[in-house]
Amino acid sequence: MNLNKSTRNFFIVFVSIIQVIFLLAIFKENAGSLGVVALMIILCILVLVTTLRGQIHHKDHAYEHILVVLWIPAAALASFYLNHFLKLGPVISAASVGSLGSFIPNIRKHSHYLQQLPAAIYCGAFIGMSSEHVASGLLFIITASFFTAILLFLSKNLFAGVGGKLGTLAFAGVAITSFLYFLISSYV
Known part of the structure; x- marks a missing residue:
């Protein structure tokens, strides 16, 4: 194999x-x-x-471009900042970041790279929606963004056409980070 x-x-x-x-x-x-x-x-x-x-996976496996997934932490931090520091709430914060990200492809309509950014930005915005009880601060958001970026990087051709992929990946990144924080706090 x-x-x-x-x-x-x-x-x-x-x-x-x-x-x-x-x-x-x-x-x-x-x-x-x-x-x-x-x-x-x-x-x-x-x-x-x-x-x-289900027929939700392509036969060939491709990887997302690394420069695309780097937008996940930027969007997560922006959404987290709007949510917790400006007190806009999780839904308005994520919607604002995601909506702004959706306009990025209009900068250069023929750019393949810019066409891929809205999905990564939306995925990061979901991480920023995390509650203060779950996401203890910016380091948590960056760590969760790192794990989510790896997951998005690996899942380019998987779950094609399935709604909720970006939210599931963000949830997985936050869950992995929460588990690691739990392990670290248990042994410290």
Whole structure:
């Protein structure tokens, strides 16, 4: 098995696990309601079946350009600043950063590089939406942006046409960073 196919398969399993963990967290919060429990079990099964059997992955695996994913930390910091320092709230902050990012391709309409930036900017804006209880400061945002950038870099041709890819990647980056912070604080 070549490296591209291994990377592709690992990433599909990784994102599927992140989605199931997210659904299980919702399940845990609402464990008292039988209807919610049944819905979460059905959703977990559907996520796994769709990921494994759906036509959502290209056969060839390509990588996102490194200069594209570098915009993730910039957008995350901008969104975090608007959210926590200017007190605009997470939705307005992320929407503002994402909306501004959507105009970047208009600077040079024929630039392939500029056409790719809005997705990375939106992905970073989702990181900046994190609560102060989760994201303790700018170092947390930069670390989460780093992990999210790696995930976006690896997932260029995966989950094509599936809504929520950027938010899922941002969630995974924040979750990985939270887990690392938890481990560090447990041993310090």
